[in-house]
Amino acid sequence: MKMVIVTAVEEYTDKVFELLKAADIESFSGSSVEGYKNLPPVLFNSSWFPREKSGARSSLFFSYTEEEKVGKLFALLKEFNDGLDSSNPIKAVELPVERFI
Template sequence: MKLLLITAVKEFENQIKQLLKKATVQSFSYQEVKGLKNSSGEAIESNWFGSEINETDSVLFYAFTAKEKVENLFELVADFNKEQESLSHIHIAVLTIEKSN
């Protein structure tokens, strides 16, 4: 059993649902979250938002799934990210579940 974590900007919510469906991940949960980026290390003229902490409307998906589905989903996400012209991407991570009940 694996735990998938997927984060992205809110605009990618529907695309993530479609990718999960293509990877046959039947059950998942998600919630809207605020993504934060500390831009204090950037030059102020290159910081479009004009403040040190930038907030972004984001989504967090999580699912317990069989490990066989994980590689397919990683490939689908990689293909999606390659096609993006924007700097935003879908971020995916997987954790091994040693024990669950």
């Protein structure tokens, strides 16, 4: 058993759904999140409202699933990300599950 966590900017949410389905991961949870990057002080201070940091609207998904399905998902994510002309690829992490109830 593995836990997979996937994050993506909001624009790729539908694509993440497609990729999870293509990897035969039928059961997962998701939530909207704000994504942040540490900006150099020069860029931060040049904003109209320098005291306000705004994040990118993003989505976070997670699932407990079999290792083979995670491998399939990672292959699909790599293929998708390799075709992007964006600095915001879909990101994922695989975690081992030691025990579960």
